[in-house]
Amino acid sequence: MDEKNLIEIITRSNAGIVTFQSPSISDVEGIAAVSKQIMAFIEKNRPKRLIFDFEKVKFFSSQVLGLLLEIRAKLEAYNGEVLISAINPQLHRVFRITNLDKIFSFFKDKESAINTINSE
Numbered sequence: 683m684d685e686k687n688l689i690e691i692i693t694r695s696n697a698g699i700v701t702f703q704s705p706s707i708s709d710v711e712g713i714a715a716v717s718k719q720i721m722a723f724i725e726k727n728r729p730k731r732l733i734f735d736f737e738k739v740k741f742f743s744s745q746v747l748g749l750l751l752e753i754r755a756k757l758e759a760y761n762g763e764v765l766i767s768a769i770n771p772q773l774h775r776v777f778r779i780t781n782l783d784k785i786f787s788f789f790k791d792k793e794s795a796i797n798t799i800n801s802e
Contacts, residue, residue, distance in 0.1 A: 688716050691723050695796050697765075698729035707742040717749050724753070730762050733795045737768035747782060754785065763787070767795045 690701045700720060707713065724732070732753065754764045767789040769777075777783040789795040 688712050689719060693727065695799050697731040697733055697799050698723060698727060699733045699735060699792060701735040702739050705738055705740040707739060707746050713745045713749060720753060724756055728760060731765055731799055732757060733765045733767055733792060735767050735792045736773065765789060765795045767792045
């Protein structure tokens with residue numbers, strides 16, 4: 683898949699929404715390109731919340747965890763946060779094993795995450 687098409691980033695309800703477009707996120711160059719796109723979006727928009735939609739994802743490498751932690755640290759600098767939506771149970775298990783489930787908020791789907799933001 684072309685690196686430009688690995689993710690889609692939109693703004694909705696005062697949040698950035700990063701939707702992964704590939705079922706597998708493991709290519710080193712692809713993850714680097716995604717990181718660059720997301721960091722540019724953060725610099726330009728400074729979203730209070732960034733939702734990562736994993737609905738289409740079946741597999742990701744550990745580099746994705748590093749990317750999420752890096753983005754979380756960047757957003758925390760101005761009290762922003764990372765939300766994760768629609769992650770399949772096998773991938774969610776990786777977050778539990780690494781105790782990262784304690785630092786990210788998880789939602790069953792993108793709409794649930796958006797609704798939580800809107801209700802605050």
